[in-house]
Amino acid sequence: MAKDFKFRTCPETGLKVHSQADALIKANAVVAVVFLAIGGLFGLLVALTRWPAVHMLDAELFYLALTAHGADVLVFWIIFFEVAVLYFASAILLNARIVLPKIAWLGFILMLVGALMANVAVLQGESSVMFTSYVPMKAAPHFYLGLILFAVGALLAVGIFFGTILTAKKEKTYEGSLPLVTFGALTAAIIAVYTILSGAIILVPTFLWSLDLIPHIDSLTYKLIWWGFGHSSQQINVATHVSIWYATAALLLGAKPLSEKVSRGAFLLYILFLQLASAHHLLVEPGVSSSWKIFNTSYALYLAVLGSLIHGLSVPGAIEAAQRKRGFNKGVFEWLRKAPWGNPAFSSMFLSLVLFGFLGGISGVTMGNEQINLIIHNTIYVPGHFHATVVAGTTLAFMGITYLVVPLIFQREIVMKGLARWQPYLFGLGAAGISLFMMGAGTIGIARRHWDITFSDAPLTVDVPGTAFMMMGLNGVFAIMATIGGAIYVVVVVASILFGAKRDEAACKANPVVTAGGGEAVASYGAEEEHPNLSGTIVLVTLLFVTFVLYYYVNWKFLSEVWPLS
Amino acid sequence: MALTSPEKRIWWNEPLSKIELTWIVIAFLWGLTMFGTMVYWHFTGEQNLSNEAYRIRPEVFAERTEAQAEKYKVREEGDTGIPVVKPPAGSDVYMLARRYEFWPILELEKDKQYRLHLSSMDVQHGFSLQPTNINLQIHPGYEMVLTVKPNKTGEYSVVCNEYCGVAHHAMVGRIYVVDSKK
Structure with missing residues (x-):
């Protein structure tokens, strides 16, 4: 095989960029954004239907839109983007070539074909089974087949990522340990293997069952294994967006981790314990024992939560240390006040960090409690929680890094900078609002995946509290805000790629997006040398901790008031 | 560099x-x-979900539920034709879930214990008891048995909160809780 791989040198970071890595990142990121746009619009339709005063779609279309929304944003947007992140964290950060680019492209095509096939199946109307497709409800065979093809493609991409790292090591394109961001991406990739295999183990037989080749799929077994895929894929997101937090902090501020040991140890906890989360979905099922639930739902003594709490200190801590070094050293919070809040890459990242921790993390641990789940399971609290993790957390982090990917990989200037500046705030506030109001409505018992909380078609009346109507209305208002934020993102990104000024070397020098030393910080091993003043970060984590403890026990109080049961 | x-x-x-x-x-x-x-x-704590569950064929569960309804029916709900069933305090009570109803309506006494049996006849359903807010997943082929002790009188709704089909949002049941002195 010829060894003349095409590389360019990034004028800002000094990193060598393989042309195939460039192309693969672009293709996966563009397709991801398209699915975000489609899935996001379905999401708006869902929110407008659940706004009782608007009640936009009819029931059949509502359930169809909800299924499409889940598949397009929760799976296709996120995983296409994650594949782009994997190629970035391997080939680019390690100055390496992508191994077997043809296989990488095959993976891309399989994912694309699979995603389109599943979308067609849903839009044909015979597969409104929700993203979870719980058996024995049956979708059209090509719904399952689409998901299987997508998963195979994603598995190929993960394989290319591993191969690229191994080849980089062999060809000595980097020295010493992997950079932290690559290490985090490696965590995500390892979790992805487990996740995708779980998906295959359950979706392949379900596909055969939909063709009448297998007579029966047990509904409880299905849920157990399906959530090994469904929930674990959210852990891929966590590992990925935490890596992006570190990457953004490094590129924009030259931030290095406080301690390589701590940050990497936290990623290791993810690998070891996050997979147990399937149990979160089986807490109120028949035939699962309490001891099994307690052990698994807590990720074995909350060791994976420990990982996230560690990142919750080390990410803002790294930012504080870097900012103090840059001279913002006054008082407790000058480093935060003088952070680049006008740069959408930074504001997205920091909002993602705060919202993920305060809204998504705390609610997730609380509802994932064996007994508290009794008052939360399948209420709209559940989507409230995961819109905080996946929308305000993962999606916002991905949006933020896009503002760096466009200038660095697409080599285009961001256009409409004024709009871009506001985009993370609109989207973040919108996502925070929908999360909070759905959680609020769920706390008073409103069901998720439900077309009509007035129960006008039901033979019996249901007394629904007025506050629930208000909260579902506010959910709609914030969904509109998030949609506007999302639409600005899509427009800015697409317009920048198509019409943005080309960034040549002179443009990069005149208007750098990466801080001096940022390229080295993101692509090398090494922690902060000295231990800086972290008073601001200590205040932030103390606030998080107090909120967490209070909210956790408030929910025990709510639980203690419902009917005694045993 | x-x-x-x-x-x-x-x-x-x-x-x-x-x-x-x-x-x-x-x-x-x-x-x-x-x-x-x-x-x-x-x-x-007083709110712990039981670990008691059995595999059961839907038609067997339906038979038991119908037998109970026949034996303890006290009236019909309005003009819906749905029986209201009042089994004795402390006994086993059955409620089945199927597209798109919870059947029958139960009448229970406050502060009395009941062994509540739940199962589905077709697909998965969600048993969401409101306004007290207890939420359980009901599977076909599995019978969940839990002991409940209603702590307040009133009219409770059972809302299906697991998507089960196109009329899912119309799937509602009811449980009355009355004073035991009556």
């Missing part, structure tokens, strides 16, 4: 700062506390 890493210790041999160590210890202890709270509630 040189990107070579300086000679460093391998990552797990790096030193650990006091701030990080303190936070790790606090976070770990908090995890233990939350774990312990779940265990503790099994001994002291």
Whole structure:
């Protein structure tokens, strides 16, 4: 095989960029954004239907839109983007070539074909089974087949990522340990293997069952294994967006981790314990024992939560240390006040960090409690929680890094900078609002995946509290805000790629997006040398901790008031 | 620009700062506390889901539910034709879920215990008892048995909160809780 791989040198970071890595990142990121746009619009339709005063779609279309929304944003947007992140964290950060680019492209095509096939199946109307497709409800065979093809493609991409790292090591394109961001991406990739295999183990037989080749799929077994895929894929997101937090902090501020040991140890906890989360979905099922639930739902003594709490200190801590070094050293919070809040890459990242921790993390641990789940399971609290993790957390982090990917990989200037500046705030506030109001409505018992909380078609009346109507209305208002934020993102990104000024070397020098030393910080091993003043970060984590403890026990109080049961 | 890493210790041999160590210890202890709270509630709390469940064929569960309804029917609900069933306090009571109803309506006495049997005839359903807010997943082929003790009188709705088909939002049941003195 010829060894003349095409590389360019990034004028800002000094990193060598393989042309195939460039192309693969672009293709996966563009397709991801398209699915975000489609899935996001379905999401708006869902929110407008659940706004009782608007009640936009009819029931059949509502359930169809909800299924499409889940598949397009929760799976296709996120995983296409994650594949782009994997190629970035391997080939680019390690100055390496992508191994077997043809296989990488095959993976891309399989994912694309699979995603389109599943979308067609849903839009044909015979597969409104929700993203979870719980058996024995049956979708059209090509719904399952689409998901299987997508998963195979994603598995190929993960394989290319591993191969690229191994080849980089062999060809000595980097020295010493992997950079932290690559290490985090490696965590995500390892979790992805487990996740995708779980998906295959359950979706392949379900596909055969939909063709009448297998007579029966047990509904409880299905849920157990399906959530090994469904929930674990959210852990891929966590590992990925935490890596992006570190990457953004490094590129924009030259931030290095406080301690390589701590940050990497936290990623290791993810690998070891996050997979147990399937149990979160089986807490109120028949035939699962309490001891099994307690052990698994807590990720074995909350060791994976420990990982996230560690990142919750080390990410803002790294930012504080870097900012103090840059001279913002006054008082407790000058480093935060003088952070680049006008740069959408930074504001997205920091909002993602705060919202993920305060809204998504705390609610997730609380509802994932064996007994508290009794008052939360399948209420709209559940989507409230995961819109905080996946929308305000993962999606916002991905949006933020896009503002760096466009200038660095697409080599285009961001256009409409004024709009871009506001985009993370609109989207973040919108996502925070929908999360909070759905959680609020769920706390008073409103069901998720439900077309009509007035129960006008039901033979019996249901007394629904007025506050629930208000909260579902506010959910709609914030969904509109998030949609506007999302639409600005899509427009800015697409317009920048198509019409943005080309960034040549002179443009990069005149208007750098990466801080001096940022390229080295993101692509090398090494922690902060000295231990800086972290008073601001200590205040932030103390606030998080107090909120967490209070909210956790408030929910025990709510639980203690419902009917005694045993 | 040189990107070579300086000679460093391998990552797990790096030193650990006091701030990080303190936070790790606090976070770990908090995890233990939350774990312990779940265990503790099994001994002291009144809301713990039973572990009792059986595999059952839907038609067998339907037979038992119908037999109970026949035996303890006290009236019909308005003009819906749905029987209201009032089994004796302390007994086994059955409610089935199927597209798109919970059947029959139950009438229970306040502060009395009942062994409630739940199962589905077709697909998965959600048993969401409102306004007290208890939520359970009902599977076809599995019979869940739990002991409940209604603590307030009134009219409760059972809302299906697992998507089960196109009329899912019309799937509603009811449980009355009345004073035992009546």
